[in-house]
Amino acid sequence: MSRSHDVLRADTAFGFLDRTTASERLHHPVLISNDDDNTMLRAILEELRRSRSFTFSVAFVTTDALAMLKQALLDFPGHGRIVTSTYLGFNSPDALRELLELPGVEVHLNPRPGFHSKGYVFDQDAGTTAIIGSSNLTSNALLRNREWNLRFSALPEGDIAEQLRAVVENQISESVPLTHELIDAYGLEYARRPRPTVVPVDGFLPTTTGEPSSSVIVPNAMQEEALEAIAALRAAGERLGLVISATGTGKTILGALEVRQARPRKMLFLVHREQIVDKALTEFQRVLDDPADAFGKFVGPVQQLDRRYVFATIQSVSRPDALERIAAAGFDYVMIDEVHRSGAATYRRVMERLTPDFLLGLTATPERTDDVDVFELFDHNIAYEIRLQAALEADMLVPFHYYGVQDFQDDDGNLIDDTAQLSRLVAPERVAHLLRMIDRYGHKGPVRGLIFCSRIQEAQEISALLNEQVMNGARLRTEPLVGADSMAHRARAVHRLEAGELDYLVTVDLFNEGIDIPSVNQVVMMRQTQSRIIFTQQLGRGLRLAQGKDHLRVIDFIGNYANNYLIPIALFGDSSLNKDQLRRKVLGAQTAGAISGLSSVNFDEIGREKILAAITATALDSLANLKSAYREMYQRLGEQPWLMDFARFDTVDPVVLATARTNSYWDFLVKAKAVDTAPTPAQRGFLAFLDHELLPGKRPHELLLFQALLEGESLTRSQFRALLRAQDLTDDTRTVLSVEGVLSLRFFTKQEITKYGAGLVDLVGERYQLSPAFLDEWDASGTFRAHVRDAVATGLYLARHRHGWSSGLQQGRRYSRKDVCRLLGWETxxxxxxxxxKIDMATQTCPIFITYQKDEEVSASTQYEDELLDPQTVRWYTRSRKTLESRDERAIAADEVPLHVFAKKDDAEGTDFYYLGQAAPREAEQSQMSDESGAMLPVVTMKLDLEAPLEDSLYEYFLRPTS
Known part of the structure; x- marks a missing residue:
């Protein structure tokens, strides 16, 4: 009997018979209810990765659910079958067309009335796994709805496996293959069915008031919080307030609702572009219960300053003759849209002239690459903040499904991206590649799209070439729009797109901000990402809610760009400058299948490798980036930020900020010219120890003891152990001794002791006390005390929020060799x-470090062929010139010491390794390997069974070769 069958039997016994049964929990039954990470989407993706074939039998299928699974289905190496229906007319013709065009997937239409099945069956090496319950193939059913689905596995000989095979074959036998002709016929019937007509407006839904022809715009919960926060700011007597609201979340509607609650005597609304005036005025009219003649404009020759609500362009109002006509207190409420532009002289003139009771600034991007400090202009009064990820989770925007795909590669293997010559950018072959990707990943129904190019001429020629092509049975209709086009021409083109007369507008950076095209449901990026702000702005063009639009598709062509790392920074809203954190999010998105509510991020194989390679290669933690992150936080707070500020605002990783380029955060402040006075040599040593060793928070024990001593407590060993127990932390003797060794510096090497100086804590008898050397510096400097307290508080915050308040090694996290020595309790x-x-005799532990892909320069005698055989098994080789009789190797093979396995993909990842978990050895055998001269050397090889299987994304990451 195969090992996989043994595993399945044990897992089944664990799940159905006795939960104390030892099992690897690869195939145990699981109730999937869409709680936290236990989602149907994650479960389906996990089963697809380890299956040979699959059958889905689902009554209802939606295009947004298919968008989530698209990359996984495209990458699936086996054969698939999907049985669905037209029951109740739920499935759209577009969803059926997308199913029909999935490569390697048969689609069958079951005509039986009442077809309402919801089952997912996977054929695997060990047997059959099925997920059966309440979830259809819709985004809400896969992620959000309260569902009950049971996942279970069976051996091929099992009766339930036979029952599944029988019911699947019966359903297929009574079904008909789906064809375009069937879809066309169904489409005629589908078009006659009535559809909901509720139209969401910029994150708000109209709520009827009882009158047939009237409605009231009511904010959702997040906007309600924003309105309360603005009102509180005004009630506190503040005159300035800033609202940061992600692109597409309805800043104008929010402003109108704020005016409705503030009821000013007279209001001025300022915008930077003429065509926005009419849109803003219209939206305010929909919200405010005032007559039409209460609204006026101040644009060019139209100067209706006598109206209660005046909508104006900054160009018109800032003219000297216009400003003279406006009394300083003429408006008691002023609102400025896109206020990140307010550093310009025109805005300054207006803001210096007017003295309203309250001035509210609205922006999606307060962080600037220039020297404008938007926060300072508004006295750092941030009334409310709605970032992209939070807005998506609150359903203020439509979900997006992002696909990062490789740009066109010619027959010689050369990648043709936007760094190429124009003639190659617009080559017919590249346009054909563009069309293939749009066909593969794009909507099958009506498209309202934007294509962003790198150059004006490229946009014009790409548009001309696209207009010669046919897609989805019709000739493509596109139009280029560039900066030289008039406002009237732009407006006509946008109108044609929204009216369905065009499929795409092809542009460069024209639509980054200041224009709303709610119907846009597809964004294509054919240029490299130069700025995360611009990337987010362009993504945001398609995120607005609109009738008949349930999601946005984004197709991003990824070339050989050094700044590819900006893509995940923008998609995940990650400003940490922490490579490991960013890499984990890229990998984790593939496992979970979704981010920020119902959105998803997908990369094809090559695109993902290029992203990960860019993360590895870039100097994310460059001094320039660190200074920029510091400057942004300083502008937000209006004063020097501390490490705790970066942690609580979840911006740059405080560990990176304090240690990447300097000994400590105080040293960074000196290097960034934020402070003049540097720490003394002794202070520098203590702070270097705190920031490098304790700040990361990988074990909170040292921080808790040190914090207690700083607060004047006097602790004995037994009292410290009681403190640890009260904090739900391990308090065994080995851990306590390890803590003492770290705080006294006994744990560290001579070189490290030279760097850090004296220890922080001494053990006198059975009582801990702060070292005299540390107390001298503590008593001498208030600045030093502030930095020490900041490091301790931030370290404890990270220990709780990043590392789960644990002293143990956590699978999937990265550790250095020194971290491992410390967390395993080694004396030094x-x-x-x-x-x-290495086996540590005192603790009887043995960490194993594997570099999965060896550098070519590594000597032949150390080119071990270590490999992951499956998510829970490692084939491992000892050092050469070792036999089964060698002391350490004999102990390892006999499972006499706990083994902890760590791995990194290659040396380019740095010094940290992923923790794969504790392992048990089996099948140790004597083998051989050759050295540089070809001579054979003895080596021991064995299999290591990990306690728990690796997450699929991490397992696949190690298996994929570095590009």
């Missing part, structure tokens, strides 16, 4: 003498 740091693995 032995990172320099590990040579791949």
């Amino acid at each position: 740091n032995q990172q320099g003498v590990m040579f791949g693995y």
Whole structure:
């Protein structure tokens, strides 16, 4: 009997018979209810990755659910079958067309009335796995609805496996293959069915008031919070307020609702572009219960300053003759849209002239690459903040499904991206590649799209070439729009797109901000990402809610760009400058299948490798980036930020800020010219120790003891252990001794002790006390005390929020060799003498470090063929010139010491390794390997069974070769 069958039997016994049964929990039954990470989407993706074939039998299928699964279905190497229906007319013709065009997937239409099945069956090496319950193939059913679905597995000989095979074959036998002709016929019937007509408006839904012809715009919960926060700011006597609201979340509607609650005597609304005036005026009219003649404009020759609500362009109002006509207190309420532009002289003139009771600024991007400090202009009064990820989770925007795909590659293997010559950018082959990707990932129904190019001429020629092509049975209709086009021409083109007369507008950076095209449901990016702000702005062009639009598709062509790393920074809203954190989000998105509510991020194989390679290669933590992050936080707060500020605002990783380029955060402030006075040599050593060793928060024990001593407590060993127990932390003798070794510096190497100086804590008898050297500096400097307290508070915050308040190693997280020595309780740091693995006799532990892809320069005698055989098994080789009789190797093979396995993909990832978990050895055998001269050397090889399987994304990451 195969091992996989043994695993399945044990997992089944664990799930159905006795939960104390030892099992690997690869195939155990699980109730999937869409709680936290236990979602149907994650479960389906996980099963697809380990299956040979699949059958889905689902009554209802939506295009947004297919968009979530698209990359996984495209990458699936086996054969698939999907049985669905036209029951109740739920499935749209577009969803059926998308199903029909999935490569390697048969689609069958079951005509039986009442077809309402919801089952997912997967054929795998070990047997059959099925997920059966309440979830159809819709985005809400896969992620959000309260569902009950049972996942279970069976051996091929099992009766339930036979029952599943029988019911699947019966359903298919009574079904008909789906064809375009069937879809066309169904489409005629579908078009006659009535559809809901509720139209969401910029994150708000109209609520009827009882009058047949009237409605009231009512904010959702997030806007309600924003309105309360603005009202509180005004009630506190503040005259300035800033609202940061992501693109597409309805800043103008929010402003109108604020005016409705404030009821000013007279209001001025300022915008930067003429065509926005009419749109803003119209939206305010929909919200405010005032007659039409209460609204006026101040644009060019139209100067209706006598109206209660005046909508004006900054160009018109800032003219000297216009400003003279406006009394300083003429408006008691002023609102400025896109206020990040307010550093310009025109805005300054207006803001210096007018003295309203309250001035509210609205922006999606307060962080600027220039020297404008938007926060300072508004006295750092941030009334409310709605970032993109939060807006998506609150359903203020439509979900997006992002596909990062490789740009066109010619027959010689050369990548043709936007760094190429124009003639190659607009080559017919590249246009054909563009069309293939749009066909593969794009909507099958009506498209309202934007295509962003890198150059004006490229946009014009791409548009001309596209207009010669046919897609979805019709000739493409596109129009280029560039900066030289008049406002009237732009407006006509946008109107034609929204009216369905065009499929795409092809442009460069024309639509980054200041224009609303709610119907846009597809964005194509054919240029490299130069700025995360611009990327987010262009993504935001398609995120507005609109009738008949349930999601946005984004197709991004990824070339050989050094700044590819900006893409995940923008998509995940990650400003940490932490490579490991960013890499984890890229990998995690593939496992979970969704981010920020119902959105998803997908990369084809090559695109993902290019993103990960860019993250590895870039100097995310450059001094320039760190200074920029510091400047942004300083502008937000209006004063020097501390490490805790970066942690609580979840911006740059405080550990990166404090340690990437300097010894400590105080040293960084000096280097950034934020402070003049540097720490003394002794202070520098203590702070370097705190920021490098304790701030990361990988074990909170040292921080808790040190914090207690700083607060004047006097603790004995037994009291410290009681403190740890009260905090639900391990308090065994080995851990306590390890804490003492770290705080006294006994744990560290001579070189590290030279760097850090004296220890922080001494043990006198059975009582801990702060070291005299530390107390001298503590008593001498208030600045030093502030930095120490900041490091301790931030370290404890990270220990709780990043590392789960644990002292143990966590699978999937990264650790250095020194971290491992410390967390395993070793008496000293032995990172320099590990040579791949080492048994510590005192703790009886053995960490094993694997570099999965060896550098070509590594000697032949150390080119071990370590590999992951499956998500829970590693084939491992000992050092060469070792036999089964060698002391350490014999102990390892006999499972006499706990084994902890760590791995990194290659040396380019740095010094940290992913923790794969504790492992048990089996099948140890004597083998051989050759050295540089071809001579054969003895080596021991064995399999290591991990306690828990790796997450699919991490497993696949190690298996895929570096590009």
